[in-house]
Amino acid sequence: MYWDQLTSPQVAQIDKNTPVLLPISATEQHGAHLPLATDRMIGEHFCKCVHDAMTDNVLILPMMSIGCSEHHSDFAGSLSIQHVNFLNILIDIADSVTKYGFKNIILLNSHGGNQAIGQTFVEVFGYRNQNMQIAMLTWWRIALGQLIPHNQSGKGGCGHAGEFETSLMLHIAPHLVNMNLANTKSNVATYPWAEGDLLYGAKGSLYRTMQEMTPTGVYGSPLYGTKEKGKEISRIVTQHLVAIVRDMLSC
Numbered sequence: 010m011y012w013d014q015l016t017s018p019q020v021a022q023i024d025k026n027t028p029v030l031l032p033i034s035a036t037e038q039h040g041a042h043l044p045l046a047t048d049r050m051i052g053e054h055f056c057k058c059v060h061d062a063m064t065d066n067v068l069i070l071p072m073m074s075i076g077c078s079e080h081h082s083d084f085a086g087s088l089s090i091q092h093v094n095f096l097n098i099l100i101d102i103a104d105s106v107t108k109y110g111f112k113n114i115i116l117l118n119s120h121g122g123n124q125a126i127g128q129t130f131v132e133v134f135g136y137r138n139q140n141m142q143i144a145m146l147t148w149w150r151i152a153l154g155q156l157i158p159h160n161q162s163g164k165g166g167c168g169h170a171g172e173f174e175t176s177l178m179l180h181i182a183p184h185l186v187n188m189n190l191a192n193t194k195s196n197v198a199t200y201p202w203a204e205g206d207l208l209y210g211a212k213g214s215l216y217r218t219m220q221e222m223t224p225t226g227v228y229g230s231p232l233y234g235t236k237e238k239g240k241e242i243s244r245i246v247t248q249h250l251v252a253i254v255r256d257m258l259s260c
């Protein structure tokens with residue numbers, strides 16, 4: 010069920026154990042070959058996949074389509090909400106949901122820059138609402154073991170707008186992908202401990218803007234992206250996502 014497509018009396022009657030998904034994403038540069046809406050469209054795609062599998066047993070809130078993207082702001086078109094404001098927005102939305110008695114809230118995240126504040130939300134809101142289940146799921150993290158074998162570009166290839174995001178967009182919205190403008194890997198190396206991507210997290214965090222990390226705005230290897238790979242990534246992630254959301258329902 011999509012929250013905003015129901016009527017108020019319908020929401021009032023829904024089983025309060027129904028997991029409520031709050032999708033959070035971003036509107037930001039994804040290089041020359043992918044649209045600014047990439048993270049939103051990937052997030053909406055996974056919401057639809059969960060909805061297709063669980064229809065009446067899940068509630069999907071309206072998408073938060075602007076997130077924490079200050080580090081992308083050297084590239085035109087990127088929009089951003091400051092971390093502290095974003096945290097407060099998430100708390101306000103979750104407070105609203107809680108008011109109607111729902112007990113399970115899951116952030117469904119499709120943007121790297123939202124991970125830290127999403128985790129803070131889980132800790133802050135979870136502590137204040139210990140009778141509830143509060144969780145965050147980031148799509149590329151929930152099925153790492155199954156996704157890694159599909160990485161053909163090697164370490165550092167599946168970063169921002171790289172092999173996996175490009176593959177997913179070729180699957181979801183091919184009309185918005187221009188592979189003629191996809192670049193070869195342009196990652197700027199610093200210390201080995203600071204290098205990582207979606208699949209291989211860095212050992213430590215070293216602050217750099219995206220422009221410092223990569224002059225093209227793409228961190229990774231988009232030329233390895235294919236539609237077929239996108240379909241397979243989607244299948245694997247959906248399988249794990251649905252299993253986790255079902256877990257929350259059965260508690």
Ligand SMILES: [Zn+2]
Pocket residue numbers: 039047048119120169170174
């Ligand atoms: Zn992205």
